[in-house]
Amino acid sequence: MSSDFTDYHCHLLPALDDGAVDLRESLDMARTLCSFGFATVHCTPHLIRGGYENEPARVIRAVHIMQRRLDEEGIPLHLVPGNEHYLDQYLPEMLPGALRAGTSRYLLVEVPFHAGTELLRPMVQTFSRHGLAPLIAHPERCAAFDPATAGGGFRVALSLVFGKEPEHQMGDSEIVALKRLGCRFQGNLGSFAGYYGYEVRERALLFLRHGLYSCLGTDAHRGEHLWDMLVAGYAVVESVLGEQESRDLLRGTHLANGA
Template sequence: MPSDFIDYHCHLLPALDDGAVDLRESLHMARTLSSFGFGTVHCTPHLIRGGYENDPARVVRAVQLMQRRLDDEGISLRLVPGNEHYLDQYLPEMLHGALRAGDTRYLLVEVPFHAGPELLRPMVQTFAGHGLAPLIAHPERCNAFDPARATGVLRGALSLVLGKESEPQLEESEVVALKRLGCRFQGNLGSFAGYYGYEVRERALLFLRHGLYSCVGSDGHRSEKLWEMLVGGYSVIESLLGEEGARELLRGTLLANGA
């Protein structure tokens, strides 16, 4: 694997949230990510008011300390400070000074898994007022982006296998509407590998076929089975996009170009 892949979503920093539990696990994860081909990792611990209070200053300091340790260990990764911002009523007041996805105008945002679409369009307007745009984490895992919502039909990805319905259409879906409004979407490699279940995997494949993803992330929380997840997810992406298309997605080229 090349070493120019970018992981836009990773819980690598030790003991900040539900990610790596200690430095030893962080180093194990870092070695795995580097061996796979990542050269840059965005460290994105949860930022949830009343839960994980990982404000930007704390994350920046943790990244600086971790980067020094990686350098001392000879692990070739460049760490970038970030957050996984939880979409709730407190998020708007956190936007000033928030950590973006590198040099872009995008902020990584986690939509509550069982939220409806009513939260999403006001979010886009609020971000725009701060010169920002949402980079929505793993939309394939969120009910708000279920393509069945566009048709009002109670169906899931399972119906594709059973042959009872055709593939859901995305033209009128919320995920397409939000992309037109300036949102971008980050897919989880684990979703393609089936780590979150069959329906999430099928939704991820649907979104990938329709070109909705601008980047991917490991969303790595633990060192256990991380390698298998990365390899499995990449092989699925490559099977659909081809080698160059898969590498372009993992390099973050589309996000850098605003696509």
Template sequence: MSLVDLHCHILPGVDDGAKDLPMALNMARAAVGQGISHILLTPHHMDGEYTNHKIDVLRKTSSFQKALNESGIPLTVFPGQEVHLTGDLITALNDDDILFMDEGGKYLLLELPHSGIPEYTEDMIFELQTRGITPVIAHPERNHGFQEDPDRLYDFVTRGCLTQLTCSSYLGVFGDNVEKLTTKIIRSGMGFAFSSDAHNFKGRRFLMRDAFNKLEQRAGKDVAARFNNDARAILNGDEIVRPEFVKISALKKKRRFWLF
């Protein structure tokens, strides 16, 4: 199956991902080699270090797609942002400076600070949802708040949030603890889509096919297919059919999950 990548820092020269166009094109070739056919370009936005305004990302995405076509690389890219949780988010929304994961403005890739979960997170999520926006929490498995208390993720998913798990997390690139938490999120039913979060050719690289192979072996073909179908649905702005999910602390009490 062709894979959809919803989180990737391949757009050249805009953040800590691809430094220039030659690097971006080589990363694109690596992505295709991993079975990826569509990528949502998600440069960092409002994270305190990088600001990538909507109008600039739109222009640069168009230019990058042209370069891909001219290089004969069979990859389709879409404009997006990895939007950092900040008190300025609502202002940016009002100023039309936010790109969504879909053209209809339904799904927003939301990055929480790695250090934890700010006190105002729930209020911000509620505000987004009153606007018809579904937050997709980027790499929750790498957030210290969820690592310290994994059941907090249950609260957010119960509120209607989705999650985007990083392939390299599932494969142990960020260490055993992150790999274990990623596995538990999948087992609990709170994982919705894999993405590469690729930045370079070293640790932060495209490992989509590898992660899907592991997912299929551990959780079965149906779960692997759902992850990719969910990614495609998010990109298209379609509704997600949510599976049954439980708190991570309840996993050991449910025998049916032991097979994972």
């Protein structure tokens, strides 16, 4: 396995949100990620007003502390501070000074799982005014991007049920339109492994086949079963894309190139 993968979405930092509960679990997760081939991990605790108040300064401090512990333990992971920004009415006021995905102009954004599409295009416009663009976390898990209910209609619904490609090429779907407007999309390895159910897995495969993902992430919250999830998810991605393209996706090559 390669040793230069980048995890763009991970809840590795201990006791900040619903991710790792303590330092021991964080270190176990870090060892697993490193063994699998990750060299860089974007630490992206939730930032939700009234829920998880993980402001940038708090995350940066936690990353510095965790990085020192990894170095002391001899775990060769490079940590990058970030957030999983919740798409709600408070997000626009957080954009100045928000933590981006590394040095890029992208911010990791979680769309509410059951939200419709009405929030999405205004979000793109708001981000653009700040010189930013959304990196949407796990769109395969979000109703707003379900091609069976938006744009694709009955034909795509049948394709998901029977495992066939839709007749059209998703050109009229919301996710394709948003990508044209500058959004980028991060897929969860666990989605390909079936960890969120059959429908999510099928949507993830559909998006993967149509080249809609710019990067992948573990979205790891727990150390338990993490290795099995990584192996199973990567095997599915590689079966669709082949070895080289799969590794490029896990390196974040497309996101770095703006694709």
